[in-house]
Amino acid sequence: MTEVDLATDLGGLAMASPVMTAAGCGGRELAAYTDLTALGALVTRTVTLDARAGSPPPRVVETPGGVVSAVGLQNPGLQGFLSTDLPWLAQRRVRTVVSISAGSLAEYGELARRLATAPGVDAVEVHLEVSDAHQTGKAVHVVRRDLPHGVPVLAKLGAGGDVVGLARAAVDNGADAVVVTQGFPALVIDPRTLRPTLGAGRGLLTGPAVLPLALRCVWDVHEALPEVPVVGAGGVRTGFDALAMLLAGATAVQLGSVLLHDPAAAGRVTRELADELARRDLKSAADATGLAHQQPEGSSR
Amino acid sequence: MSTAAPETGPVQVTGEVLSVKKAGAYQHLTMVAPGVAERFRPGTFVTLAVGGPLSATTLRRSLPVHRARPTGAYGGTVECVFAVEDAATSWLAGAPAGTPLDVVGPLGRPYALPKEPVTCVLVGDGCASAPLFPLAERLRERSCVVHMLLGAATESALFGALEARRATRGVVVTTGDGSVGLRGGVVDALSDLLTRVQADVVYAAGPPDVLHGVARAAEAHGAWSQTAVDVPDGCGTGLCLGCVLPVVGEDGVTRMVRACAEGPVFRGDRVRWRDLGTVPADARGAS
Numbered sequence: 001m002t003e004v005d006l007a008t009d010l011g012g013l014a015m016a017s018p019v020m021t022a023a024g025c026g027g028r029e030l031a032a033y034t035d036l037t038a039l040g041a042l043v044t045r046t047v048t049l050d051a052r053a054g055s056p057p058p059r060v061v062e063t064p065g066g067v068v069s070a071v072g073l074q075n076p077g078l079q080g081f082l083s084t085d086l087p088w089l090a091q092r093r094v095r096t097v098v099s100i101s102a103g104s105l106a107e108y109g110e111l112a113r114r115l116a117t118a119p120g121v122d123a124v125e126v127h128l129e130v131s132d133a134h135q136t137g138k139a140v141h142v143v144r145r146d147l148p149h150g151v152p153v154l155a156k157l158g159a160g161g162d163v164v165g166l167a168r169a170a171v172d173n174g175a176d177a178v179v180v181t182q183g184f185p186a187l188v189i190d191p192r193t194l195r196p197t198l199g200a201g202r203g204l205l206t207g208p209a210v211l212p213l214a215l216r217c218v219w220d221v222h223e224a225l226p227e228v229p230v231v232g233a234g235g236v237r238t239g240f241d242a243l244a245m246l247l248a249g250a251t252a253v254q255l256g257s258v259l260l261h262d263p264a265a266a267g268r269v270t271r272e273l274a275d276e277l278a279r280r281d282l283k284s285a286a287d288a289t290g291l292a293h294q295q296p297e298g299s300s301r
Numbered sequence: 302m303s304t305a306a307p308e309t310g311p312v313q314v315t316g317e318v319l320s321v322k323k324a325g326a327y328q329h330l331t332m333v334a335p336g337v338a339e340r341f342r343p344g345t346f347v348t349l350a351v352g353g354p355l356s357a358t359t360l361r362r363s364l365p366v367h368r369a370r371p372t373g374a375y376g377g378t379v380e381c382v383f384a385v386e387d388a389a390t391s392w393l394a395g396a397p398a399g400t401p402l403d404v405v406g407p408l409g410r411p412y413a414l415p416k417e418p419v420t421c422v423l424v425g426d427g428c429a430s431a432p433l434f435p436l437a438e439r440l441r442e443r444s445c446v447v448h449m450l451l452g453a454a455t456e457s458a459l460f461g462a463l464e465a466r467r468a469t470r471g472v473v474v475t476t477g478d479g480s481v482g483l484r485g486g487v488v489d490a491l492s493d494l495l496t497r498v499q500a501d502v503v504y505a506a507g508p509p510d511v512l513h514g515v516a517r518a519a520e521a522h523g524a525w526s527q528t529a530v531d532v533p534d535g536c537g538t539g540l541c542l543g544c545v546l547p548v549v550g551e552d553g554v555t556r557m558v559r560a561c562a563e564g565p566v567f568r569g570d571r572v573r574w575r576d577l578g579t580v581p582a583d584a585r586g587a588s
Contacts, residue, residue: 029539029562033313033405051586053557056579060535060543065357071542074557077586199578208357260536261350261359263405264313 004277005284006270008040010252011176011229012152013123015040015095018285019242019270022233022256023099023127023156024071026266028088033263038270040252041095044085046127048100049107051077056199061188066207066235067257068186070200073101073127078111082118090120097154101127105142112146125154125179126170131161133169144174152176154231159204160185163217164224177229179254180217184210184234207257211235215248222249222290237265239272246285247292311408311538312336318400319375321393324382326458327428328394330364331380334404338377341369343436344529344566347379347406348537351389362389363532363561365506366407367431379406382431382460389534408537409565412436412504412527418444419501422494422524423469424487424515426507427453428460432529436504437468446470448498452487456480471498488514495522502527505569509577516569526569532560547573547581555584 006017017040021030026042036042054074061068075081081098089096098121102108108126115121126143128136136158144153155170156179157163167178183204190197214234221230232245233254245253258265273285282288316334323329337347348361364381371377385394396402415421421440423433430451437447447468452475453459459481465472474482475490483490488511495503495518503526505515512528519526535543539562548558549571557580558564573581580587 024542025540027540032310033538052588053580053584053586054542054545057543057545058533059545060360060541062358062360062534065359067359069541069543074542074545074586207359257359260538260541261361262313262403263536263538263540 004274004282006274008252008285010040010152010231011154012150013041013097013176015252017270017273018246018250018252019266019273020097020231020252020254021259021266022254023125025256025259028085030259030263030266034267036094037092039095039266041097041122042089043097043099043125043254044081044089045075046073046099046101047075047078047081047111048073049078049102049111051075051080058197058199061197061203063188063205063209065209066205067260068188068198068203068205070198070203072200078114082114086118086120095122096120097123097125099125099127099156100143101129102139105138108139108142109146112143116147116151121151123152123154125156126175127156127182128158128166131158131166133162133165136166137169137173140170140175141173154179156182159183164220167221167225167228171225171228177231177251178221179231179233180221181210181214181234184213206234208235208237211241215244218245218248218250219292223293226290236269239269239274239276242269242273243276243288246288247290249290249293251286251289309340311406312340313403313405316402316404318396318398318402319378320398321396325460327382327384327460328390329367329380329382330393331378332402332404333375333377334379334402334406335377337379337404337406338369338371341366341379341407341435342411343439344412344432345407345409346532346537346565347381347404348408349393350403351392353392353400358389360534361405361537362393362534363537365429365432365529365565366435368435379404382428384428405537409532409561410563412529412566414439414443415445415502418446420446420448420498421502421504422448422450422491422498422500424450424491424503424505424507424511425452425460426487426511427458429506429508429531430460432506433504434461434464434468441468446498448494448500449473450475450487450490450494452476452490454478486514487511488518491515491518492521495519495524500524503569505529509574512569512572513574516572516574520570527566528569528572529565530560530567530572532565535561537561547576547579547584549573555581557584
């Protein structure tokens, strides 16, 4: 079989493979099961300026083919993160993307400025809680402005909005890549209480059930903005799922709920992706990006 | 297939079902899981991926370990006891011998063992008492005096009452309907037992109201309590933050901590039992 090159350039972030972990689904906890240094990159749990206790439980509910969750960004705050998780990752040379979220532009700016001087930050992912193009653009603009140029900014677009419009707003304001999706707005009703099951009420659906929805988002963004690197996230479980994301237009993929199911999934998906590419005589992951958009030879469609 | 792992801590292995036998109202699962048994300490648990290869079930099921044998005719085996409550446990109960099982474990913090040979009372409700049996063994190895208090709603829902007689100095049984032993719950009988045996430590496993009652009774008698909470379906590795509960730290600060990673065993006097299911306003980071 062909030797496959998995090396990936994601908007200036050089990665050994296109397989990343999604925010909140990868961390030190995985080290017992998988080689974190072999990841394209690890995206940290989303960090806010001040510690957050998160949403009341239940926070994760299983539904057919997926989970609906609302964790409420529980995290130790930037200071806690900088003194524990980040040094641990940096010491082991894990390629690290720090996911950040803030309630105001001033907070986004402060997060960016403090991360700018922290060792071990390979890129920053802006976790956008709103699906409004104007606000998306403003948040990305501030983070981009306050980070050094060598640190790529990924914009993880808010759930449930016009994905192409949001992507355009992010890129116009300096995002080096966009991440779609966070999941899809969802609700579960508890048969006993007859009220929403999640402590927070509303949640996001992720898992295998959303893969076709996420593929469509990747497809639409790539079609509208073919020059923009896209990270596909949503329901990827296998090497072919990852390949499908690339074919639809993604440069890289993020693994989320599959890591809750199988803490060793990242290594497996990476190996399977290499096999899937080789089997189709594709020499590199980059070669696959957007391939599904090309008309087959001799097709009159 | 097994992933590289340090000498301690969890491993992920593809094991298989050796047998699933009915045990009263419960199912007694024995699985081959090389590497898990060697690392086992009482109070830790395993997680299983359920439903087989065609399943799109995302969350893993957490089961406390009832018994772990590092060596045997089949290699290392692990035993768990569970009740059939949903499609996942029903699948597991019906899994024929030889069914491959993705097992991760042992996970979580075990029961803390005393350094001195003290008197211990082990309290279990229903099949939650399963992990108390290997604990009793370890405590006896340390020359501790071990008493057990087992309860359930009815006689058929009791677990391990016979085995407890072999494993301990004394056994007290309670049933809600009075069909066997004392009528009432384990908490109703605990105070008398603690006084009678002059217990130094209480170990418990069961639903939150039982654990809360145990923690209160232990505190009233000046005994330590070690309570193991149920770990809800999730990842089991600490990633998903789905199983948090409010626990007061050494510094007096309440944090939302994970049952799977910081637990499942907590000091009973550290858990804010009344605030389970909420994020208390004074929890670290609560707005």
